[in-house]
Amino acid sequence: KCMCYEFVILIHIYVMFLDASPIIKESFAKQLLRTKRQKPGHPDEPMREHMLHMQRLEQRAQETSMEHWMNPHCFPRCDRNYGYPV
Known part of the structure; x- marks a missing residue:
C-alpha cells in the first residue's frame, strides 16, 4: 500500500x-x-464518403437488376408485365 x-x-x-x-x-x-x-x-468527411459509396453501390445494383429484367433471352420468366421472376 x-x-x-x-x-x-x-x-x-x-x-x-x-x-x-x-x-x-x-x-x-x-x-x-x-x-x-x-x-x-x-478523406475529409468519412461519413459523407461512406454515403457516396453506398449510393454508388445502390445505383449499380439497380442497373444490374434492370439489365436482368430487360434481358430478351430471359423471357417470359423475367418479364415484369408477366409475373414474378423465378
Whole structure:
C-alpha cells in the first residue's frame, strides 16, 4: 500500500514539473486533426464518403437488376408485365 502511494506522488510530481499532462489543448488537437486530414488516403468527411459509396453501390445494383429484367433471352420468366421472376 505504501509503494502505491509513493508511485502516485511521483507521477503527480512528474506531471507538474515536466508538463506531461495527457490532456492536450483544443487548438493543438484541431491542428492534429487538420494535418491528419490533409494526408493522402484520409478523406475529409468519412461519413459523407461512406454515403457516396453506398449510393454508388445502390445505383449499380439497380442497373444490374434492370439489365436482368430487360434481358430478351430471359423471357417470359423475367418479364415484369408477366409475373414474378423465378
